[in-house]
Amino acid sequence: METLRAQKKESKKKTPIRISGAEAIIHCLLAEGVDLIYGYPGGAIMPVYDELYKFQDKLTHILTRHEQGATHAAQGYARVSGKVGVAMATSGPGATNLVTGIADAQIDSTPMVCITGQVPRHLLGSDAFQETDIVGISTPVTKWNYQITKASEIPEIMAKAFYIARSGRPGPVLIDITKNAQFDELDFAYEKCTGVRSYKPVPEPDLKAIEAAASLINNAKKPYIVFGQGVILGEAEAELKALVEKAGIPAAWTILGLSAMDTDHPLNVGMVGMHGNYGPNVLTNECDVLVAIGMRFDDRVTGSLDTYAKQAKVIHLEIDPAEINKNVKADVAILGDAKQTLDLLLPLVKKNDHSEWKNEFDKKYQIEYDTVIKNDITPTKEGLTMGEVIEQINIASEHKAVIVTDVGQHQMIACRYAKFKQSKSNITSGGLGTMGFALPAAIGAKMGAMDREVVAIAGDGGYQMTIQELGVIFQHNVPVKIVVLNNDHLGMVRQWQELFFESRYASTVMTNPDFVKIAEGYHIKSRRVVERSDLKDAVTEMIASKDPYFLEVKVEKEDNVFPMIPSGASVSDIRLK
Amino acid sequence: MENQWYTISVYSENNIGLLNRISGIFLKRHINIESLNVSKSEIEDVSKFTIVIFATENWARKIVQQIEKQVEVIKAYYHTDDETIYQESALFKIASNLLFDERQIQNIIKESNSQIVTVARDFFVLSKTGRRHEIDEMHDALEPYGIMQFVRSGRIAVSKATMPITNILAEFQNQ
Numbered sequence A: 001m002e003t004l005r006a007q008k009k010e011s012k013k014k015t016p017i018r019i020s021g022a023e024a025i026i027h028c029l030l031a032e033g034v035d036l037i038y039g040y041p042g043g044a045i046m047p048v049y050d051e052l053y054k055f056q057d058k059l060t061h062i063l064t065r066h067e068q069g070a071t072h073a074a075q076g077y078a079r080v081s082g083k084v085g086v087a088m089a090t091s092g093p094g095a096t097n098l099v100t101g102i103a104d105a106q107i108d109s110t111p112m113v114c115i116t117g118q119v120p121r122h123l124l125g126s127d128a129f130q131e132t133d134i135v136g137i138s139t140p141v142t143k144w145n146y147q148i149t150k151a152s153e154i155p156e157i158m159a160k161a162f163y164i165a166r167s168g169r170p171g172p173v174l175i176d177i178t179k180n181a182q183f184d185e186l187d188f189a190y191e192k193c194t195g196v197r198s199y200k201p202v203p204e205p206d207l208k209a210i211e212a213a214a215s216l217i218n219n220a221k222k223p224y225i226v227f228g229q230g231v232i233l234g235e236a237e238a239e240l241k242a243l244v245e246k247a248g249i250p251a252a253w254t255i256l257g258l259s260a261m262d263t264d265h266p267l268n269v270g271m272v273g274m275h276g277n278y279g280p281n282v283l284t285n286e287c288d289v290l291v292a293i294g295m296r297f298d299d300r301v302t303g304s305l306d307t308y309a310k311q312a313k314v315i316h317l318e319i320d321p322a323e324i325n326k327n328v329k330a331d332v333a334i335l336g337d338a339k340q341t342l343d344l345l346l347p348l349v350k351k352n353d354h355s356e357w358k359n360e361f362d363k364k365y366q367i368e369y370d371t372v373i374k375n376d377i378t379p380t381k382e383g384l385t386m387g388e389v390i391e392q393i394n395i396a397s398e399h400k401a402v403i404v405t406d407v408g409q410h411q412m413i414a415c416r417y418a419k420f421k422q423s424k425s426n427i428t429s430g431g432l433g434t435m436g437f438a439l440p441a442a443i444g445a446k447m448g449a450m451d452r453e454v455v456a457i458a459g460d461g462g463y464q465m466t467i468q469e470l471g472v473i474f475q476h477n478v479p480v481k482i483v484v485l486n487n488d489h490l491g492m493v494r495q496w497q498e499l500f501f502e503s504r505y506a507s508t509v510m511t512n513p514d515f516v517k518i519a520e521g522y523h524i525k526s527r528r529v530v531e532r533s534d535l536k537d538a539v540t541e542m543i544a545s546k547d548p549y550f551l552e553v554k555v556e557k558e559d560n561v562f563p564m565i566p567s568g569a570s571v572s573d574i575r576l577k
Numbered sequence B: 001m002e003n004q005w006y007t008i009s010v011y012s013e014n015n016i017g018l019l020n021r022i023s024g025i026f027l028k029r030h031i032n033i034e035s036l037n038v039s040k041s042e043i044e045d046v047s048k049f050t051i052v053i054f055a056t057e058n059w060a061r062k063i064v065q066q067i068e069k070q071v072e073v074i075k076a077y078y079h080t081d082d083e084t085i086y087q088e089s090a091l092f093k094i095a096s097n098l099l100f101d102e103r104q105i106q107n108i109i110k111e112s113n114s115q116i117v118t119v120a121r122d123f124f125v126l127s128k129t130g131r132r133h134e135i136d137e138m139h140d141a142l143e144p145y146g147i148m149q150f151v152r153s154g155r156i157a158v159s160k161a162t163m164p165i166t167n168i169l170a171e172f173q174n175q
Helices: A021-031 A043-054 A067-081 A099-107 A134-141 A151-166 A179-183 A207-219 A229-233 A237-247 A278-285 A338-348 A355-377 A386-397 A409-417 A438-448 A467-476 A491-500 A515-521 A532-544 B018-028 B057-069 B096-101 B103-111 B132-145 B165-174
Strands: A017-020 A036-039 A060-063 A085-089 A112-118 A144-148 A172-178 A185-188 A223-227 A251-253 A268-271 A289-293 A313-318 A332-335 A402-405 A426-428 A454-459 A481-486 A525-529 A549-554 B004-013 B035-040 B046-055 B073-080 B084-095 B115-119 B123-130 B149-152 B156-159
Touching (some): A017 A021, A021 A179, A021 A185, A043 A112, A043 A172, A043 A179, A060 A467, A067 A085, A067 A099, A067 A112, A067 A426, A067 A438, A099 A112, A134 A144, A134 A172, A134 B018, A144 A151, A151 A172, A151 A179, A151 A185, A172 A179, A207 A289, A207 A313, A223 A237, A223 A278, A229 A237, A229 A338, A268 A278, A268 A409, A332 A338, A355 A386, A386 A409, A386 A454, A386 A481, A386 A532, A402 A409, A409 A426, A409 A454, A409 A491, A426 A438, A438 A454, A438 A467, A481 A515, A481 A532, A515 A525, A515 A549, A525 A532, A532 A549, B004 B057, B018 B046, B018 B057, B046 B057, B057 B073, B073 B165, B084 B096, B084 B132, B096 B103, B096 B123, B103 B132, B123 B132
Parallel strands (some): A036 A060, A112 A172, A223 A251, A223 A289, A251 A268, A289 A313, A402 A426, A402 A454, A525 A549
Antiparallel strands (some): B004 B046, B004 B073, B035 B046, B084 B149, B084 B156
8 A cells, every 4th residue: 555655645634524435436436527437336336336325315326237238338428528427337237348448448539537335344265145356357457557455545545546547548447346455443534535646647749859850841842640548548639730821731630539630620531541532542652741640549530550651750649658559650750749749849940831732632632522422312223321421410410419439330430431620529338449439428428418419329239238228318308319220230330241241241141120219119200211302301309309319320221331441451452443 | 670679678666566567568569578576666666567578669659659648657768778787587497406406407407597596305496587588498408307396587777877767756856
């Protein structure tokens, strides 16, 4: 315990109060500003739930229908609000059911604290009922985790958990609390954690590196910015926009960077990556300076690394030193928080205009529009496309909605075509690709931004992975809008089977239930669209609804998402069809 | 880049579970830990992991970056064999009668610069400290006569150059 002491403790100590560990946990949550948690009770966490009952006027607990739903809801909440999401579960299966959401939060850098109950200290290691080594299991997918076995540890560890989850590059923290520590009493006083001696969340920016970056940018003929979620997490949207506009640099987003910049901004050229836009991918290999801001060169972004931006000088602005030179070698690495480093870079960058270079993106866009986009958004064929549904949502929501997507074809289409004016509006499972993410994440997103329209978009596959969370929407009348783009297939896998496995559709054809009846079973207003002529009206009705609304759209069964960089190919070899 | 031996030194808090967290970083990348030693370091409360891997420098660097990223890790480094002073220790348990019956055994003890730790009626124990190949050579020499038990420690190493960690750790001590 001595070694866990926090730095710079405030000197004024509050007078401790004598309370149980379980009550202490509630006080810790309240002290951290938590007013909403998601979870599922069970034996080893019951003392905490008993306290939740007593504190229900101050702390709302939402009973999800599965612990995985609790983590995704906490993630959705965290991603729209920028606050730490909290999920709670019991020991054993309760804890293991959290793991997918924790792994998702880890790879997508989402601040989350998970609290799990554990068997009493004296039963640890005895294979007691519902005992599982959740600290061991969650270690590789948490930013930090800890097992509390004594009530007296609770305040300090909880403070540390929140501090670690939200600081630097955010991530999930799991705190496992043995049942005896929940029952036992402690002298409780809470002090927020302001530092951990072995942990430096934000590296100091190196001014020399910033000068070197400015010089590269100022001398570039074809500079190109690719921005990721680091801009959103660092709340550096205004600084990014200022850099883009001052230096006249075309900028593209990774899937998690989407919404950091107005999608209609003239210098916003679209999405990079496997199903990103044509120009942003191809021109990665033509730019002379690539400025990567708060992104990690995921393989879905870069395609083959051997042929990725080899001609370009790479400037990498990044908060996590472990990302530097991990996948792409940086000629200039600028460590630090995106807001801070962009602020330092901005005055050194000369006002510039690169309209000729930007024109290259426009030309490529025209090619993509003629071969792909036009047919996606304004199709002339009989079957409905996913793209036209997204377009109708754009129109009806006036680009103001939070769009929460699941994983697969609909996700790529939504991220390609959804329009955003405001940051923190695109909530999706990017790194882990967790099917089942959208419905619970949308619940969390709505609760984290009650004033905003929240539209969950899922495929028929992923929707059924967490469909039970309709129960939460019904019970709490959470006014989310749910759109299932139903093609009766696991569409993305089917697409790969068609393109790379000679159309052998192994286990990708789905015989689906009546989704409308299921939603009606939860007393959620529902509608099914099978004809194009009904689409606009249905989407308009859905967006106008004050209540939760479920919309199923039967789309073309075997449509493919293009453009596409085949796995392992170069960004230059992106296929338009 | 070619594989070679790297000694990874990790300065960390002394907390339960950190070994699991660090070893998981190797596991995730399918890299075998050839030797592992955990001990206290020059600073109170600070543990030192000494980990030996056979890998490319690219992997050694990335692994060190990932280790250093862990909340409870203070600092991590990697060094080649040339950059460190390193040793391992080994114990050999051998039947006592060999000491008298096999003249060559006594030569091996002398030539290998090993020490007799204890002699009992049935067995004696030899201790050898040195580089891995020296211990390997001694093992190979003794093997034909029969080794009742053999154990070798993880590598321990110090860097030839001054570790930049010293100042950071000094600050810790003053806290």
